Amino acid sequence: MTFVARLLGAVALGSIALATPAAAQDTTDALLLKLKEKGILSDEEYQALMARKSTPVVAATQASAVPATNSAEAPQQAAAERLDEKKLVRMTDAGVGLLIGDVALKFSGSVNGFYVHDNGAAPTATNTVAGGLATVGDNSSAIRNGLLPGFLKVDVSTTQGGWDVGAHFGMYPGINSSLGNSGANGAGAPQALQTSGIDFRQTYLTFGRAGFGEVKIGRDIGLFGSDAILNDITLLAVGTAAGNAAPSNTSLGRIGLGYIYTDFQPQITYSSPKFGGLQFAAGVFQPLTTIGQSEVNGSPGFQAKLTYDLVPTDGGIGAHAWISGLIQRHDATDLLPAYTGRAIDLGAKLSYRNFGLTGYYYTGSGVGTIGLFLLSTDALGRKRDSDGFYVQGTAGFGKFTLGTSYGESRLDRADGEAISALVRSNASWVGQARYGLTSWVTLIGEYTHTRSKAHNGNRAESDAVAAGAILFF
Incomplete structure (x- = not known):
């Protein structure tokens, strides 16, 4: 019951003690009815207050000493007790949100911004790499998002009929300027009179219960490759700053430089309960x-993932390990044959006190590089193989955290494919320093060296420095 309703109810009931019984009956009835008609009191609140009011004040005072024996009075007192105990709006136990009856409404989000200077080489005949991620062109400066855009996530959950159900929405607006037709993740447009885009990448429902697991239906992050990006230190910062002269919603981080981007995809996915530290998901x-x-x-894609978590005790060793895979058939077109793309990855993150070590590897055939099914075949439809890895270490010293990583993604030529300027590898070194200003705000400085190589021997290199902050709530 709301505070206003409680206050008005108390005033109305108090008038019973100060007025004659007949006057109190008429005045209070009229007041409560008027509040109900105006929508200030709900039907439930109105009925409960009427039930409380109909119990004489003397009887209510004596109720604490003498148990109610009249069968007509018991339901009235029970209704009043339910009204006192049920808090219609209250704070959630954790996070930013509130409980409305049995429904939890929670908000979470992030905002970030960085100054980024990207130093590339002038274009020449020997540094052209098709699919290369090192910057080739003029030096550039930008105020931009990092690998994460900003985001605002809204989760609405409750329990109904023994099932935990939820609706989830994730909006990811960036701070970049973009042309109206380019979309949230299109090329940036650092011009006057432009606006930023909104990438609405999460819209899904969930239902599950203890012993059963959970079903997810909608658009959310994929299974294959998701742990690679979620454990990457550049997720908090910038990494490789491709397109820095006209930044889009995000930088690349280590996408295409150690792993293939998992992407946010429409899916129907089942996640099992946890068995000790093990959990399985497939969709x-x-x-x-x-x-x-x-x-x-004509057929969907399939992805699956197995994870294991070891929770550290008494400052001991903690671990998170995973293995995931995907398979999808691509039907033939009028010009190209059918093919099936397959990939598998595995990784582990170990932690001890304030130190962390992460290792990751993937391999695939017909899945391409950078993004799923990008450069996955040659012009004749023949599959290309690819693989990649990254290693990463972090060390915490109070509010400071230092991190470094190296990663590389490689793309092979298809059988019989001629040598060309097609990318053979993209790699980067990253050095990062973070300072926890508050529990929400982290200050970050970062240096990234990116290198791209082509099958014909062409090579390009670039360097980027970034400084800024990220906020989570």
């Missing part, structure tokens, strides 16, 4: 087309 996914090709695929 069917919207089939993705080969980038640059027109396909109509």
